[in-house]
Amino acid sequence: MNLEILENLDVVIQYNVPLAEFTTFHLGGPCKGLIQCQTPLQLETVVTYFINNNFPFLLIGGGSNLVISDQGVNCYVIRYLSNTPIIKRDGNDLIVSGSTILDDLAQYAIECGLEGLTYTSGIPGTVGGAVVGNAGAFGKQVGDVTKSVTLLTKEGIKKHVGPEELNFQYRDSDLKKTGDILLSVCFGLTPGDKIQMQNERHELLRIRHEKHPNLKTHPCAGSFFRNIEPTSKAGKRQAAGWFLEQAGGSKLKYGGAVIFEKHANIIVKSDGCCAQDVYELSKEMMQIVKDQFNLDLVREVRFVGSFKGIPTQIKDIVW
Numbered sequence: 001m002n003l004e005i006l007e008n009l010d011v012v013i014q015y016n017v018p019l020a021e022f023t024t025f026h027l028g029g030p031c032k033g034l035i036q037c038q039t040p041l042q043l044e045t046v047v048t049y050f051i052n053n054n055f056p057f058l059l060i061g062g063g064s065n066l067v068i069s070d071q072g073v074n075c076y077v078i079r080y081l082s083n084t085p086i087i088k089r090d091g092n093d094l095i096v097s098g099s100t101i102l103d104d105l106a107q108y109a110i111e112c113g114l115e116g117l118t119y120t121s122g123i124p125g126t127v128g129g130a131v132v133g134n135a136g137a138f139g140k141q142v143g144d145v146t147k148s149v150t151l152l153t154k155e156g157i158k159k160h161v162g163p164e165e166l167n168f169q170y171r172d173s174d175l176k177k178t179g180d181i182l183l184s185v186c187f188g189l190t191p192g193d194k195i196q197m198q199n200e201r202h203e204l205l206r207i208r209h210e211k212h213p214n215l216k217t218h219p220c221a222g223s224f225f226r227n228i229e230p231t232s233k234a235g236k237r238q239a240a241g242w243f244l245e246q247a248g249g250s251k252l253k254y255g256g257a258v259i260f261e262k263h264a265n266i267i268v269k270s271d272g273c274c275a276q277d278v279y280e281l282s283k284e285m286m287q288i289v290k291d292q293f294n295l296d297l298v299r300e301v302r303f304v305g306s307f308k309g310i311p312t313q314i315k316d317i318v319w
């Protein structure tokens with residue numbers, strides 16, 4: 001495959017790259033090549049080129065919700081992440097590139113005195129990844145403030161759609177099913193008290209620092225399983241971590257994959273850990289909750305590529 005044609009786009013192209021360095025879990029084997037795009041125009045041009053030439057590819061953002069196979073992937077990977085935020089303000093709306101780092105956006109919105117994204121402070125990854133997975137915290141999620149998105153479909157068609165077409169659910173959107181690529185998004189925010197939001201942000205970052213793994217010392221992909229859906233309309237979602245803890249999950253380990261000491265729903269990488277270890281440990285976690293509570297945990301983290309023992313019906317590269 002000749003990628004020289006893309007070089008004048010100012011995108012970074014590397015060959016036979018280990019994907020581990022592009023995920024927060026620091027796991028994952030090589031890909032054929034990695035193309036790093038920062039702007040919507042770069043991404044659109046690169047993806048259109050791949051589609052027109054029938055070259056399969058995988059799109060990633062910050063790699064903070066992924067476990068990539070030890071064998072890597074037999075295709076090119078396009079990484080959409082910008083070092084500096086790409087944001088345009090229009091009144092109370094912010095039009096943001098999907099490559100912008102989510103926490104940069106949270107900070108920008110607060111600086112503008114705009115309320116609606118403060119709770120995303122400290123969530124790793126990009127805005128694109130956040131919209132696809134409807135990321136959130138403390139009962140709020142990015143889908144709540146999404147006014148419209150600009151997508152590139154699998155066929156290479158660019159379209160603008162409203163949130164009603166994305167079917168946002170808890171940690172989910174239809175973008176996971178369609179595979180459409182999010183180039184940019186418009187968030188509709190409301191004026192707020194800047195000082196109050198800054199204080200809220202500091203407190204959120206303090207709590208994250210205290211309760212969440214430090215990615216430098218404890219690589220991971222955040223909460224592994226979704227919280228459990230309420231059994232009645234009045235009920236609240238119940239923490240998957242609670243069920244795991246009650247079932248004795250805190251002590252589980254498999255090879256180098258261990259449970260984070262402060263949170264039974266987080267798998268962290270310790271010495272010698274490979275992606276297969278994470279897969280095996282996640283199966284054990286599901287099993288103990290099934291045995292004790294007859295509940296089926298649903299994964300929040302997505303596996304990429306091939307793992308030993310995966311169900312035969314799985315055909316997609318991201319699953």
Ligand SMILES: Cc1cc2nc3c(=O)[nH]c(=O)nc-3n(C[C@H](O)[C@H](O)[C@H](O)COP(=O)(O)OP(=O)(O)OC[C@H]3O[C@@H](n4cnc5c(N)ncnc54)[C@H](O)[C@@H]3O)c2cc1C
Binds near residue numbers: 060099135183221
């Ligand atoms: C320490 C830690 C704490 C976390 N805390 C939270 C939390 O509080 N709340 C929460 O919701 N999540 C949390 N997460 C999970 C993760 O940060 C989010 O899911 C994040 O939004 C993923 O974004 P990403 O750019 O890293 O996506 P990636 O992991 O790179 O990709 C995830 C999926 O999105 C797709 N994708 C990425 N970008 C695009 C795009 N532009 N267009 C189309 N598809 C795309 C990929 O193909 C992939 O299928 C945490 C993770 C860690 C490591």
